[in-house]
Amino acid sequence: MAKAKTNTEDYLRMYRQMVRIRTFEDNANQLYLSAKMPGLTHMYSGEEAVAVGICEALTKDDKITSTHRGHGHCVAKGAEFKEMFCELLGKEEGYCRGKGGSMHIADQSNGNLGANAIVGGSMGIATGAAFTSKLLGKQDVTVCFFGDGATAQGLMYEVMNMAALWNLPVIYACENNGYSEYTKTEEIAAGSITARAEAFGIEAHQVDGQDVLAVNALTQKLVERARKGEGPFFMELMTYRYHGHHVGDINREYYRSKDEEKDWKENKDPIIRFRSWLVEEGIASEDEIEAMNEEIKKDASDAVEYALNAKYPDESEVDMHVFTDIPHALLRDTA
């Protein structure tokens, strides 16, 4: 594995964050399967090294935009389990008071401008956040997470063009998990993904998205350069989605074989790989790692328990937050 950081604490935090994402998703999946969660959700499991490798290279003030498959980005950018599970269950204490749900979690306190349920829908937002940074002379960089499927959206080309024209501090992070919903990426994307960015003169890199240190090392370099006005940049992160398109996409052999899934889970898992490396390098013992895993599991189950018992928003909230300055949008003066 590539070496990036030399600080033991950083390595352990990266491991911890990856396990937190996996554990969060395992619990979210269980909530769906046991019919305790309203609606559907899209699992990030398998892609943890991407979100963690990138977000560990960012400061709290740096911004991200996320996707419908966004729990991983949210956790990696610093969110808490309790508020996240509350949001997934539509509870008042959720990050968005239950109004957003899984596909719209935003955590502006950590610079997460929100997940987006329109594929590619946040590319303008991320580029605009970078525009603000340049206009107001701030230092922050924005990372725009999106999937391979979103490269088919026209918006991406419009905003990459402007980001390149104006040297905006934005990094486009394409998580190529091999599937655009229920279709193989090779069936929806002609030519090369990185060449799309290169056509605009944007420096593009492909990186092993299952190697958290490689992702982190590359991101650190690009973030530093973006801060100096050398952006934008483009990263294609080769990764894999363990679940279906969403939690309900269970019988999926018509587009993806079980052997393929097994191979990725057993041979390319980002957590197993990094764990082995930590032990080999003497950074943590198996016992210490197991203890960390158990602690995270307990945190997650405590948060789930809390969220299940938390209260729903009051009905009076239904027409709140339509506008910033009108407390209840539906209370009109009826003379």
Next chain:
Amino acid sequence: MRNITLSQAVNEALAEEMRRDETVFIIGEDVAEAGTPFKVLSGLVEEFGTERVVDTPIAEPGFMGIAVGAAMTGSRPVVDLMFGDFIYLIMDQLCNQAAKTHYMSGGKLSVPLVLRTNLGATRRSAAQHSQSLHALVAHIPGLKVAMPSSAYEAKGLMKTAIRDNNPVVIFEDKLMYNDKAPVPEEEFLIPFGEANIKREGADITLIGTSSMVQVCEKAAEILAKEGIEAEVIDPRTIVPLDEAALLKSAKKTSRVIVVDEGHQSFGITGEIASRINEKAFYHLDAPVLRMGAMDVPVPFSPALEDITVPTPEAVAENARKLMSGEMIHAA
């Protein structure tokens, strides 16, 4: 008081707000040196530079999306959409992103942006440069919609829009850019959701939006000569809508015509008429009448185009019918 054009009024509003608040910037196609095809923004780039008067490629969804993200992170963009007809191109960024972000985030994020665009037919520009599409955006919760009817409103509403923390869409009538009106030298703002009674009258209420306010005023002059006193009201913003002022007038006169340049079906006229029917039914002496643009794509030929939009004569004629009772059983 001095008279200035609607175009100058918008220009002044933007310049004043950009001087007051350094986070305000303008973004759109040919907004800088060109000052837009209508020359509304001429001179601004000289004062504020290309960092704050930002020319974009012809990429409406792209620059609209950039404005949404900029607004979410501390800037106050004024997006210039060259023609209102191009709203169709930016619907996702406007309606799925800008309009919903505050709500979806439980009030944590906000999108203080202004979308400046235009409406209005009879400029011989045919079906893709002549539409009045304000009803489309008024339908979406989370967007405010302002419709200035003169240079005075154009300035006061623009300044209010820029200071508003919500996404606001302003529709200027592209045929009115050279129309002059009295506009004070000193600073002023026009609050949203406050209708303006342009002319008082006891016999019939004419509610008009944008340039249809002038149409209603001219109709009122025609009617006055015949002894019919029409009250003319300009809602100024349709979201929020000053329902109280409209209902008060409806109750006073008992007859109402709503005039708007959007297509008549499923539009602003139907919405306002319906609210009056629901809340002032027992005060009415006649059905509330809608007068919108014909439900046809805007035709190019002047011979056809001119008959698609409400005229003062047509409004006056319908007013006479309402007064005489002719419309009561018209259906």
